[in-house]
Every structure is written in structure tokens, then in C-alpha cells.
Amino acid sequence: MRVRLSKTFRFEAAHSLPTFPDGHKCRRLHGHSFRFDVFVEGDVDPARGFLIDYGDIKRAVDPIVKRLDHYYLNEIEGLANPTAEVISRWLWDHIKPGLPLLASIVVHETCSSSCEYRG
Ligand SMILES: Nc1nc2c(c(=O)[nH]1)N=C([C@H](O)[C@H](O)COP(=O)(O)OP(=O)(O)OP(=O)(O)O)CN2
Numbered sequence: 001m002r003v004r005l006s007k008t009f010r011f012e013a014a015h016s017l018p019t020f021p022d023g024h025k026c027r028r029l030h031g032h033s034f035r036f037d038v039f040v041e042g043d044v045d046p047a048r049g050f051l052i053d054y055g056d057i058k059r060a061v062d063p064i065v066k067r068l069d070h071y072y073l074n075e076i077e078g079l080a081n082p083t084a085e086v087i088s089r090w091l092w093d094h095i096k097p098g099l100p101l102l103a104s105i106v107v108h109e110t111c112s113s114s115c116e117y118r119g
């Protein structure tokens with residue numbers, strides 16, 4: 001049985017988007033309560049009845065969240081232009097080595113705006 005699981009993480013951070021046009025609101029320093037969903041995919045071991053312990057996903061992702069929470073994202077290596085697109089790829093690149101079943105990252109920058117990256 002093939003399944004896709006998700007677990008949601010949150011962090012608070014500030015950013016500004018230097019590639020947006022002059023006068024655009026997102027060029028100004030502002031903050032978000034970022035939320036992102038981590039999706040893992042694979043085949044369920046019939047004897048165990050589960051793919052991966054949700055706790056193991058948390059243990060793989062929490063150290064990455066700590067690198068973002070309450071920081072100015074533009075100052076983090078690889079996030080000089082921290083759009084939702086760039087953040088989702090950055091999360092993928094940092095989470096995938098410790099979570100090989102990773103299938104997708106969805107970053108929710110606001111309640112109505114999100115970006116999915118599938119590697
Ligand atoms: N393709 C992208 N477009 C925008 C990004 C982005 O990362 N990728 N980011 C922003 C801003 O950071 C902004 O904070 C979020 O944009 P927006 O959805 O416009 O925010 P609002 O809450 O103001 O949206 P409303 O639906 O108008 O209330 C902008 N664009």
C-alpha cells in the first residue's frame with residue numbers, strides 16, 4: 001500500500017524581497033508566521049502498518065526549523081532572496097538528507113499564498 005503522510009511545522013521570521021519592483025510592499029522589511037508542510041511518500045510495511053513514525057519526521061525537521069525561527073531570513077546562507085519559492089527549495093535541500101522519504105514541501109507564507117516544491 002502506497003501512502004503520503006504530512007506533518008506541519010511553523011516558524012516566525014522576517015524578510016524582504018530585493019528582486020521585487022521598487023515600491024512593492026514586499027521590498028519592505030516585514031514578517032510572517034510561516035507554516036510549511038512536509039510530505040513523505042512510500043510503501044507501508046504490512047507487518048508494521050505504518051510508513052514512518054511522525055515523531056521521526058519531527059526529529060528530522062526540528063533542527064532545520066531552529067535555523068529559521070526568529071531570524072531575518074535574508075541573512076541566512078542561501079536565503080538572500082527569501083521568496084516562498086527559494087525557501088521551499090532551501091527546506092528541501094536541508095531536510096532531504098535526513099529524511100530520504102521526503103516527497104514534497106509546501107511553504108505557506110500567508111493564509112492564502114503557498115508554494116510547493118517536489119525536488
Ligand atoms: N511568487 C511570489 N510572490 C510573492 C511572494 C513570494 O514569495 N513569491 N511573496 C510576497 C510577500 O512576501 C507577501 O508577504 C506575501 O504576499 P501576498 O500573498 O500578496 O500577501 P497578502 O497577505 O498581502 O495577500 P492578500 O491576499 O492581498 O491579502 C508577495 N508575492
Ligand SMILES: [Zn+2]
Nearest residue numbers: 026030032109
Ligand atoms: Zn513576505
